[in-house]
Amino acid sequence: MKIGVWKVAMANPSDVSELAGLIDKGAVNPAEIVALIGKTEGNGGANDFTRGYATLCYQLLIGRHLGLPQEEVGKRIAFVWSGGTEGVLSPHATIFTRSSEGFADGTLRLAMGMAISRKIAPEEVGTVAQVKEVAATVRRALAEAAIADGADVHYVQVKGPLLTPASISDADARGAVTVTRDPNGSKPYARGAMALGVALALGEVSEDQITADVIARDMALFTSVASTSAGGELSDCEVLLFGNSPSSASDFRIGHGILKDAIDADGVRAALQSAGLVFEGTPNAEQAGRIVSVFAKAEASPTGRIRGRRNTMLSDADINYERHARAAVGAVIASITLDPAIFVSGGTEHQCGPGEAPIAAIVRI
Structure with a gap:
């Protein structure tokens, strides 16, 4: 592969x-x-x-x-x-x-697996049913990637449905109850359920910990490698699992880290080094040129403070906190990678601990 x-x-x-x-x-x-x-x-x-x-x-x-x-x-x-x-x-x-081209030399190189869940019914969005369906889908992707050790998984991107006015009406017509009637308000539930599905599949949480009242509420349960997004343009959950495998012949390697807050430059550097990029301080132009892609999550601090300083991300009535967070995190990452073409998405429900966010990087070997 x-x-x-x-x-x-x-x-x-x-x-x-x-x-x-x-x-x-x-x-x-x-x-x-x-x-x-x-x-x-x-x-x-x-x-x-x-x-x-x-x-x-x-x-x-x-x-x-x-x-x-x-x-x-x-x-x-x-x-x-x-x-x-x-x-x-x-x-x-x-x-x-x-x-299928190339020869695997036994070193850990980029591998990926893909799997798509069955369609998620509107009343399943943000529920234990979605958690379990995503977990089963992640396990299929892990097998396809030929990754035997869960420690070699560095990034699991999951995209699934959120609730829309049309899907809520569909549930109503069948007498089904959705987790919320607010389409934008359904995003935390959807993202959280998908993240817990990844955590369950990779053994970061146990099945008996997953109940309806923990989704998007108990942030002590989380995965360190998932990035989940919800949109109205699909009805199933698409899983892309990335890691390193000795069966791969890729010219790339992936690694990951944890952003402790929105200005954690050290967390960015740790993700790059996890992927095998060797540098001191900040990558120079040649080293940065080997960074192919960076994928990160962004979140406002739940306390409204970063390193003791107050910010208005959570109280700004004009700009959603996710947009504030994406802008801040993107600038920090770009200052190190020297490239602003970065995948940064908002909402970290069950994706790293409270106030933290995952980051992954793919580097050319």
């Missing part, structure tokens, strides 16, 4: 020109594309249309090369988008390919 990684810039949510150029040059074989993780300049809310728009545009491009309709492309490739490129964050997409 050989995993390839390419990062492409986007001038707008419909811009697929850089991937088109890579395909035309023969650098990327469209038949080997298995996943895409990207940032769009949408609002990141329940009504963020840019995620679905970007997916459609990439599906049409790839489908044209493969001679497949857009719907079929969606069945074979996982598309994960996070809206919101506040501050210095730059819209982009990271493309992943998988092939």
